Amino acid sequence: MNKYILTLLLAGLGFGAFAQANIYPAKAQDKKIAIMGAKLHLGNGQVIENGYVMFDKGKITAVGDATVAKFDLTGVNVITANGKHVYPGFIAPNTNLGLTEFEAVKATLDFEEIGNFNPHIRSLVAYNTDSKVPATLRSNGILMAQITPQGGTISGSSSVVQLDAWNWEDAAIRKDDAQHMKWPATPAFRGLGRAGSPSQDEIQERIQALINELDQLFTEAKAYKETDKPAFINARLAAMGHLFDGKEKLFIAVDSQKDIIAAVKFAKKYGITPVIVGGDEAYLVIPFLKENGITVIVKQPHALPVNNDDDVNMPYKNAGILANAGIEVVVSIEGYWQQRNLPFMAGTVAAWGLDKEKALQTITLNTAKVLGIDKTTGSLEIGKDATLFISAGDALDMKTNKVERAFIQGRDINLDNLHKQLDKKFSDKYSADKK
């Protein structure tokens, strides 16, 4: 059976090889599927050593222990996955995936609009489903992403997409899930090599002025929402409306302990519970974060320590310290093409102090919760989308992450990508040369 899957897979490869354009979205699930015998990592902290998961019409219909269950498998497409692992699709939060193709080429940069306050900017409409990047993520188990704008103090709204779609409308799982804001903070370092850098006091003054501006904006936006018929339509204020009724979350990028406290208090003033993105120093204000029920998105465990004197392994340990202290933690990685390494961020967190299944949660269920999609994704539970994958080994470890099959909303997706195609093209060339 194992071999059978492999052959199928290879056949699939052979089909569309040599051109990315031949990798296209899978058609809707038309037959019940059961994955049998795999180790199921549910994404909610639980594991079933020898489990089954069944799905139909895109939804999970059964999950359980295969050693005790009895089924009628007639008419079911059975995938035997003994010794393999099944995971809920990984979710990449806070990424400019699909908003850029080449970092160095201006024409491909669609993630940073000009202007300081851009709540009306929406990432979804610029998300390019034809980018060559998402296919390289799927093959490592990343099946969903929060497409997020950057730049300015308020960057705009993100949307959550699944990574196998014809166009952005198809892709969207949740439109406009969150507003993204960068807290006005002291630049981390004294800038060298620039003449006339401002003094500490000048910087503080500028920061305060910016915070005052933000305060004004939020106050007016809240009033605007409460106005039945505003005299003037203001796209910015209107775009902020759902921050106040909880339909849209507020993600605040902020790192230092002082700023984290200031940012949380700012948001609370408007009845908003923010999500902290970054939080390098969140471990210094754990009681405060718990008290306020704050989720922290740890930006990138593979990072250098912030301060020269910090524990050299602090960035690896950070997420674990927070999670073990009872804070809801989500793990991310910066960039877009880098997202294929997201599983290894969670692996690192597991290596440095967090239970493996809890580490898995930081890229599955916890992420789904913070993106507001946990009713349909994030874990292997009945009724949720069948967005999941089979890996030959532990998917959080690069040594064993081998994604063999993946399903998005029950659709059996193509795991080919540009890189595999180029690999095949040239590997074939050299083996042909040898003959």
Next chain:
Amino acid sequence: MKKILLSLALVFSATLIFAQQTYPVNGSYDVRQGLFAFTNANIVVSANQTIKNGTLLVKGQTIQSVGIGTAIPKGYVVVDLKGKFVYPSFIDAFTSYGLAEEAAAAGRGFNGGGGRQSIFTSTKKGAYGWNEAIRPETQVSNIFAGDFKKAEDLRKAGFGSVNAINRDGIARGTSAAVTLSDEKENSTLLSAKASANYSFNKGTSQNDYPTSLMGSIALLRQTYYDAQWYGKQKEEYNISLAEFNNQQNIPQIFETDGWQNVLRADKIGKEFGKQYIIKSGGDEYQRIDAVKATGASLIVPINFAKAYDMEDSVEARSITLAQMKGWELAPTNPAVLEKAGIRFSLTAFGLENIKDFWTNIRTAIDNGLTEKQALLSITEIPAGMIGISDKVGTLEKGKLANFIITSDSLFKKTNVIEENWVQGKRFILVKKDAFGLTIAPKDSLNKPVVKKLDTKKPIVTGQLIYPFSAFGNATKPAQETVLLKNATVWTNEKEGILQNADVLIENGKIKAVEKNLDAGNARVIDATGKHITAGMIDEHSHIAGAGGINEGAQSSSAEVRIADIINSEDVNIYRQLAGGVTTSHILHGSANPVGGQSQLIKLRWGKLPEELKFAGADGFIKFALGENVKQSNFGTGARFPVTRMGVEQSFVDEFTRAKEYKAALAVKGNSVRKDLELDAIVEILDNKRFITCHSYVQSEINMLMNVADSLGFKINTFTHILEGYKVADKMKARGIAASTFSDWWAYKIEVAEAIPYNGKIMHNVGITTAFNSDDAEMARRLNQEAGKAVLYGGVSEEDALKFVTLNPAKMLHIDNKVGSLKAGKDADIVVWSDHPLSIYARAEKTFVDGIAYWDMDRDAQVRKDQKIERTRLIQKMLDSKKSGLKTQRPSREAPRLYNCESLEDYSAELNELERAHSHE
């Protein structure tokens, strides 16, 4: 108004002292006798001789006699100095007195900040040298003007003469020794060529080159050779080189900052048989042995940092242990220098306020400097350094009447400097009433030092640590005999992976790799369940460098050497040891086709820069292709080349010229101008230096291979080589190695088809393949990058590990020493908690030469200890603030992180640092 004041001053000075023979006088001559007898004084003739109740006779500018019971000739004004002291006035060997501080041009550098044009050669009028940073033609005697205000401030501190240096450029020309009298320059100038002066800072030079510290060093080195050549040739008239030669026999002063630059400056001097006098940074105590070994005399600042204001514990976090310890230990520097027997003078240079000079000297004395040495360091020693010992520095017959009159012994805290006589001219520093009674002085400089400073508590300071940084060690980690027992051992040899095996380390080498080894007297470490591998080797790294790793102002910078700028204090050395890295190839950046010479180092945390170098390794040089060298994404686009077509011709030209140069050398020998750039290329042609070439797309890789074939040189390694998989057969045919990224792509157009299977394909074709970092963060996880060779393409685990151990060792020609675990090889070893290619593996111990520079348990202890040390120092700073001393607000210094594309402007950075510090 200014003019009136000025003329008043001139009139005033004209009435006082000796006539200037050649100058006309407006009005009647008013030349005074200038005869003075100072009696009953304690005359400190020199640091070694004091005459009690002595008499000092002054005639005009000079000392006529010093002695006891001297008969006073008629016509002398007698000054009774009963109870007072007379000292030779002080000399500062390093000032920019009387010279305009040039506003350093901001935003220069070849990346063209401010959109200005690239300026390749000097725009100065006249037959001068090609680079404006080499300006030995500058003579301070031509441009110097007395500065009344500064002179007064310096006199108040007791100074009588100074060396006035034009602090601009790398070769700065001659300085002048001048007195601080307010007379015309013709009178105050003691020596028109007191010293020839140098630095690493190109100053106001508008030329792009050099942008980096290593470029400054290379330029100076080449200038020495050019000057030697100039003396023998007749082709070229060059004022700069002629002047450079003319000033070789006077004292040579090199301005540096920090002990590493002291060592760098001294090393250049030694290459050309020069012993510089080095103006240091005041941190020599951190590595006093190395500084002493230079044999250099030093000019040492005493601008001790103010304590940081630690009231806000959040802000306090941004201050490093090194900054805190530096604050505490800097005042011990003069005493440490004295104990080490180093000849040094003290300078007021760098003091925010000259009034701090005495406060700080006293602080230095409280910290162990002897009064005698202090006096020597501000009198005889600086006089000797700038060649004016025959005129000043002691109170001897025939010398200038440059002395101060003090109320008490100079170093007593209640002492007041009352008068400062310069060239026989009196300057009263304290206000007196008509009867000569002292009125309480207002000037804080001459005020008795405030009581609260006069604490008698013994001074306690923390330990020195090596390096002077967090994670430094008070005692140097030592080599030991260790037996690592019962581990899974990845030998990288034909034995493969051994289960339950032992590794014995002795004298820095691997003694044995076998099962059931006898411990003997070795320390036994139970490694059950652990994995042991050879240390990670990073073929492409940019850590541990100072002052920039790109010298990209020209299309070839083969003359620059990373060897000149190794920085042993970079915390990334420690961080990477914690990731199992033991050897790093520190490369020049990729800003130009022919980059600089690289340096292989071992991560010997705590050792000196020279001690980091991998002994006996072959020399390499960085080449580069593609977007960076053609400046696609930065720069002015004015520097050739800007296309891949031009890149080819850069190499063709470079090697063609090198061949011609080599041929000329063979025929004409020494008469050929030595060209450091072409020397490096000739080494490549002679197979004595090896190329590692930054490369991306297949066209350019193919191009360089063809250029190499046609011009007869070899390419050792293609580094990055992200499209190596497209031309792997061609590389294989030429025996070229490949060092690539595991999975980077999409960040620019030339990596549009970079694939993570690249390593696997090249490996399968038979190329020696490695994964490198080019990134201080990723280098900490090279083992995981190797793991991706398993993920993408299924390279066997054993071979994958070799991508970051044995294979880079092979391409660096050091596989006879490192890269595998075999008896006789260097004990560069990592003990992992788990399978080394796994995300779950943590490096628990990293040995280099048998020394466990990284040990996870020791690290935990060090962090604990250093937390205690931080707490102590924070308290000490709080106490310092409470006692009324000034503080500075903490602000975090930017960490230095380099990668291939890092473009720095070293001079701009130095200037900014100076500005920042003078504002604190």
